[in-house]
Amino acid sequence: MLKWRISLEHLEVLLKPPELPIVERRNWLIHQHYIRKDYETCKVIIKTQLQETNGMCEYAIYVQALILRLEGRIQESLELLQSCAILNPSSTDNLKQVARSLFLLGKHKAAIEVYHEAARLCDKDWEISHNLGVCFFFIKDFKNAEEHLNTALQINKHDKTFMMLGKVHLVAGETDKAIEVFKRAVEFSPENTDHLSTLGLLYLQLRKYQKAFEHLGNALTFDPNNYKAILAAGSMMQTHGDFDVAMNKYRVAACAVPESPPLWNNIGMCFFGKKKYVAAISCLKRANYLSPFDWKVLYNLGLVHLTMQQYASAFHFLSAAISLNPRMGELYMLLAVALTNLEDVENSTRAYEQAVNLDESNPLVNLNFAIFLYNHGDKTAALDQYQEMQRKVNILQDSSSNLEFDPELMDMAQKLGAALQVGESLQWTKPGKDSKSKPHSATLAKSPSAPLGTNQALGQAMSSAASYNKNIQLPAGTVASRLGMTPASPPTLPAPHNQQCDGSPSRAWEKKKEAEE
Numbered sequence: 001m002l003k004w005r006i007s008l009e010h011l012e013v014l015l016k017p018p019e020l021p022i023v024e025r026r027n028w029l030i031h032q033h034y035i036r037k038d039y040e041t042c043k044v045i046i047k048t049q050l051q052e053t054n055g056m057c058e059y060a061i062y063v064q065a066l067i068l069r070l071e072g073r074i075q076e077s078l079e080l081l082q083s084c085a086i087l088n089p090s091s092t093d094n095l096k097q098v099a100r101s102l103f104l105l106g107k108h109k110a111a112i113e114v115y116h117e118a119a120r121l122c123d124k125d126w127e128i129s130h131n132l133g134v135c136f137f138f139i140k141d142f143k144n145a146e147e148h149l150n151t152a153l154q155i156n157k158h159d160k161t162f163m164m165l166g167k168v169h170l171v172a173g174e175t176d177k178a179i180e181v182f183k184r185a186v187e188f189s190p191e192n193t194d195h196l197s198t199l200g201l202l203y204l205q206l207r208k209y210q211k212a213f214e215h216l217g218n219a220l221t222f223d224p225n226n227y228k229a230i231l232a233a234g235s236m237m238q239t240h241g242d243f244d245v246a247m248n249k250y251r252v253a254a255c256a257v258p259e260s261p262p263l264w265n266n267i268g269m270c271f272f273g274k275k276k277y278v279a280a281i282s283c284l285k286r287a288n289y290l291s292p293f294d295w296k297v298l299y300n301l302g303l304v305h306l307t308m309q310q311y312a313s314a315f316h317f318l319s320a321a322i323s324l325n326p327r328m329g330e331l332y333m334l335l336a337v338a339l340t341n342l343e344d345v346e347n348s349t350r351a352y353e354q355a356v357n358l359d360e361s362n363p364l365v366n367l368n369f370a371i372f373l374y375n376h377g378d379k380t381a382a383l384d385q386y387q388e389m390q391r392k393v394n395i396l397q398d399s400s401s402n403l404e405f406d407p408e409l410m411d412m413a414q415k416l417g418a419a420l421q422v423g424e425s426l427q428w429t430k431p432g433k434d435s436k437s438k439p440h441s442a443t444l445a446k447s448p449s450a451p452l453g454t455n456q457a458l459g460q461a462m463s464s465a466a467s468y469n470k471n472i473q474l475p476a477g478t479v480a481s482r483l484g485m486t487p488a489s490p491p492t493l494p495a496p497h498n499q500q501c502d503g504s505p506s507r508a509w510e511k512k513k514e515a516e517e
Helices: 002-015 027-035 039-053 058-070 074-087 092-104 108-121 126-138 142-155 159-171 175-188 193-205 209-222 227-239 243-256 261-273 277-290 295-307 311-324 329-341 345-358 363-375 379-399 407-420 438-445 455-462 506-510 512-516
Strands: none
Touching: 027 039, 027 058, 039 058, 058 074, 058 092, 074 092, 092 108, 092 126, 108 126, 126 142, 126 159, 142 159, 159 175, 159 193, 175 193, 193 209, 193 227, 209 227, 227 243, 227 261, 243 261, 261 277, 261 295, 277 295, 295 311, 295 329, 311 329, 329 345, 329 363, 345 363, 363 379, 363 407, 379 407
């Protein structure tokens, strides 16, 4: 009996669970509270654990660092994670979190070094390869970024990696490669609306409307409220003059993103196409309020004010657009038109000269400058600009067989050519169908005695400036509308530069109040 009792005592000792080391005894509790997002309780337990272990509990320090990073205290989080890496230098998780904190602090090169160190410990890790690609992207080393992102895809295909690789190609100007990447992404994840809408936008930028409609339609099938696809589809309809159908699309998008600057910009240009100018200005000003540094919105506001013959207001918005995008010739041309109507000849000439220096493909810039010079008696310089316009027209005709010119541009060019006695040498491609601008052409034809490029005629000509230019290079995810720039997603804005034509003539500002009254 005694032997049996001793055996039971030994059995109890054997079955008793082992005591956890004091360093790790509360790790399970810390983990439970962390995954439940009960961070305050978690921090109390971590504090107790660190006091008992004299700060030697790796897991407690690790979780505390993650909580600090979630609270925005990234530098403190980095210091704690470096302590974890010292306690356990062979842990790739510690190194990856250190690199992540460095990345969030903007120290991309230091993050790359830590990621490389982690890669030596674990060479086939999707997260390391992907994050290395992202870091190289931010330091503009696109070749290495592409290499590491492709390595990540070989390890494990992931939507984030496809999206990042496509972005690398787009920023590098390799649109064809970006399309191939997004094709692979759609094959891997056919119901991903972000991939479908982005691919549709790229086809839209290349004017492959059938493929664009197909992918945007698929995106809307899987997510009828996908506002990016709705904006892109509405922009296509707007480009083809279907303003009412586009407005119906925008109503749906407005429910999802009521404060989207591109949405209100497109709605404003729909009203402009329907000749509801007051409503157009109201929508465009809302877009400008939501995104004050978007030069396309300012461009459209200047365009609408020119059409309404409010030249001082047009001057104001176009000057602001030039401050944000000083490398676009059309902006200087529109500014010159406004200054011409404000009777500031000197600054108009400076603006036109800057426009022709910057623009390399739009004959409308040279046409308006030629008209301006002709009306001010400089026929020799007007002839030079007319010949430059002819050269650009010939280049455009050679590069595109189905190019259509605005009838108003053709009418004004023929009148100027007749005045300069060179009109017969210019051959225009006849438009395939009636354009919305024909009423303007009729107005000009009824008044042949008026001087070329009168205030009214030039203001009307500028209202269709963006409708002519078929080869403006837009940022990724943007669409050129017939009546103005109407991006389907916020574009990437260039850095501001000093304005060569400052657009601040004294006579123009003196006449601002008179013109608006």
